[in-house]
Amino acid sequence: MSVANRSVGRDVHVYDAKNPDTALGGLILTNGVTNANFYSMVEIFCIFDSSFFLRDEGGRTIQRDDSPLHPSKYYILTNGSITINNEGYLARAVSVASGTRLASFRDAVRERDKGCVVTGKVAVNAYKNNWVGFQAAHVFPLAYEQQWKDGNYSRWITIPAADGGTINSVQNGILLRSDIHARFDTYDFSIDPDDGYKIICFNLDGEGIAGKHLDQRFLGDPNRPVDQLLRWHFRQAVFANMRGAGEPIFECDFPPGSDMMGEIMSSPGAAGRMEFELFSRLAASNKENVIHS
Template identity: 65%
Template sequence: MSSSPAAHSSSSDSGSSQPNTPPLRLENIIEEHHKATLPHSADALPHDAQLHSVDALPYVADALPHHPADISSPSNLPQISTTTMAPNNRSRGRDVHIYDINDPSTVLGGLLLTNGVTNTNFYSMVEILFLFQSDFELRDEGDARIEKDDNPLRPGSYYIHAAKPFLINDEPWLLRTISVATGTRVQSFCDTIRSRDGRCVISGKKAVRAYLDIWTGFEAAHVFPLAYEGHWTQNDYGRWITIPPQSGGTISSVQNGMLLDCTIHQLFDTYCLSINPDDNYKIVYFTVDGENLAGKYLDQQFRDDPQRPIDQLLRWHFRQAVLANMRGAGEPTFEHDFPPGSDIVGDILGGPKAGERMEFELFSRLAAQVECNVSSA
């Protein structure tokens, strides 16, 4: 295996930084991207994911570093914390592992491989996970260069060869839990989604009892969560909406929702499943595919519907899924099945990211009742 970074790149989307290039905001990446990869350069970083300075603290999954990171050397890139305890993150079961060739003993991330993930898809995921200042390529354990093509990705270890040091993308991950809120805003949204879809748009399962107004097993899902309406407003995501709802703000538009089977809804809300709008609306699983859907595509009925969820929001969700499942050890997963008499608040406060989870639960319920314009942390 070569120990020197490769100067040649397999991707034309990742170039050297230009000093006079204006910063590229995350919402512009989501809005304007039309390829299977998401470009990054040192001067074209997504919003909320700025290049770390020498005195900045790098992202490390669920760990607070004690010393500033010096980015002048690849050996000082953020390290992934390890533990002897059973993980509550998403690293369990991974069969794809990502390394920097200059530090081949430190795992930077990984993937539980499912059907449909190609080499091209993997390159696009890597470009979401890391911020590159130069061209890069991926090589396998035998030092063979991985082509950017439609061949299926194989399990194994992959090494990033880059001419310059790169950083782990610290773009924020917006925590979501399995929590079905009720309220006047949600009911109006739900009725509109049911009327448009009449089926789970991911699995294709028909709501055969809909004519009796029985929707058992089906739920209207927000692509961008209602609990983060403050974030939505602050970043002006409503500018993408062309079909505003009669009431409730642009986040409640039919273009921010779809009808899902209840199991699919849980997988979607926890970022275990997503849709890649830049690969013909491919269904991508980041966990074990118990529904036999990984690698399939949303049907033509979905694509042709002028009221369907917009690509910008599907792209936002896909980026979040990549960050949640592949960055470092992955983000934590949460218990949601609380039997009667359980100390729900105590369990939440004793678990990971307790403050963020409590905030999400609060704003989910509040936003279901009234329009909120406060910022979410």
């Protein structure tokens, strides 16, 4: 089975100036990405023990400012060492067979957001409880609830969930258009809470969301997702899309009669995908009052 390759289409490439023949990572450049954003993202997937700066392939030093980043090869110059960050990446996939969410979580997110937080599209038929085209998404994936517990992510939650533990707090949720939800889950884009909650797209943007900022009404709501979880998602998106060749993008559309397990096992990143599917199903079997998507 062919698997989408995140590195295809990159027009920004990152190298160690001391080893300019081997790329450390890269980026598909979209609207809104600045030089300062780029420095910050390089600092996520690379670890430095000394100060560094970037030069483009024309030999120009790149300032850490709000100027737009341009397509180029960029070289890291430092007197110290560069280590690729091996921080864990939690694989996610979109699967109508495995997605389960608690009704209380869904309802709390709907009540707060009333539309897609990213595109600004309002759920105009919500007054008659028609939410077709909108889904409540977990920022930190429900399938990895054990990792949530092990990492003590609940320390950031101040509003308890009505059901299902702290991972189902409204502070770990965001209402999205259904197609935008799929892109959020696969780290096609993320929200940078350290740059005015700007939307950073890591793939070509057909929706016009790249470079936009979340609405101030949403940001002013005390029940909104906490910055720490948005920052976690943003770091995961950088690892998925920029570190090395990037992480596999999993196939999720399996026609009836197809060998789903065989296709998964023969694809790159099979272990991570199987872990996600297993945890998704365990989470579903252990929950009461769930809704199936």
